[in-house]
Amino acid sequence: MEYEVLTGIISGATVAPIISIVDKAIFSNASGKATFMESFRESAMLVAKKPLQFLKGPSFLWIWAVYGATYVASNCTDRYARQRKIDVASSVLAATSTTNIGMSVIKDRAFSRMYGTTAPRPIPLGSLACYGTRDFITVAASFTLVQPIAHQLTSMFGLEKSTALLISQLCCPILAQLTNTPIFLYGMDLYNKPVATSAQRAEFIKAQYWNTFMLRIARIGPAFSIGGVINRYLRGTLCPPMEGQH
Numbered sequence: 001m002e003y004e005v006l007t008g009i010i011s012g013a014t015v016a017p018i019i020s021i022v023d024k025a026i027f028s029n030a031s032g033k034a035t036f037m038e039s040f041r042e043s044a045m046l047v048a049k050k051p052l053q054f055l056k057g058p059s060f061l062w063i064w065a066v067y068g069a070t071y072v073a074s075n076c077t078d079r080y081a082r083q084r085k086i087d088v089a090s091s092v093l094a095a096t097s098t099t100n101i102g103m104s105v106i107k108d109r110a111f112s113r114m115y116g117t118t119a120p121r122p123i124p125l126g127s128l129a130c131y132g133t134r135d136f137i138t139v140a141a142s143f144t145l146v147q148p149i150a151h152q153l154t155s156m157f158g159l160e161k162s163t164a165l166l167i168s169q170l171c172c173p174i175l176a177q178l179t180n181t182p183i184f185l186y187g188m189d190l191y192n193k194p195v196a197t198s199a200q201r202a203e204f205i206k207a208q209y210w211n212t213f214m215l216r217i218a219r220i221g222p223a224f225s226i227g228g229v230i231n232r233y234l235r236g237t238l239c240p241p242m243e244g245q246h
Contacts, residue, residue: 003239004075011231012068015222017047017054020063022219027115029215031192036215039115062110066103067223071231073099074143075239089144097139104135112191123191130187134180141176142169142224166229173224177216185212 025039034042046054054060077095081088108131109123146168153164185205189196196204 001076001079004079004235005072007231007234007238008070008072008075009068010234011071011227012064012066014230015067015227016060016064018222019067019219020057020059021047022215022222023063023111024059024115026212026215026219027111027188029212031112031116031188033115036211058110058114062107066100066107067227069103070096070100070139071227075231075235079239089147093140093144096143097136100139101132101135105131112188116192124194127187127190130183130190134183134187137176137180137183138173138220138224141172142228145172146228165232169228169232170221170225173220173228174217177213177220181209181213181216184216185209 021040021043024043025034025036028034028039029036033039043054043059046057073095074092077092078088081091105128109128112123112127146165149172150161150164150168153159153167154161157164159167182205185208186201189201189204193200193204
């Protein structure tokens, strides 16, 4: 089991730099504190000039904690479920969603305060609910739907299992953002504009949807698409094999 933990920690560390840069830029852009590119350039310059300062910074450490913990939970639960011959899909979904949602809500609270435009205050329950729903959908797409979709690709198009699994792992988390983007924007707007009307919120979501959708892809792609591929590869390389392991 220690190899599953190590693999999860390494996977989280591998994807954390780019995710932390993009995540900070998304929060800054949504709050109006800075444009996406302004924030992205600032963080990229910090990486280039002072990499150790970047790695010790809160944005990187928060992201590493969130995704390291998520992959550790997925790997350990997957192995445990297979050893005990219990349902793998539901067990992994429960473990990863609980871990990721809990860690992400705490992280989003910190990011909203660090990169928001208002004085730090408690995050509204509505925002927390939006963040939790967003993360549950992403986790379900990233861990639970990957193998069934890969199986369908193999059956319908005759793809090799490994090719179908790669395509599914890369695409499922990204496609989930079509649904998640308005949920994320609504949660952010609840925090940054607590007295806005429903019409104003709808206009904000409409105006920011496609721009934020692309930014969500830039964030979720490394986190669960590329990160999922890395995690699968490391598990296959470092961890003792098990019958039926994905």
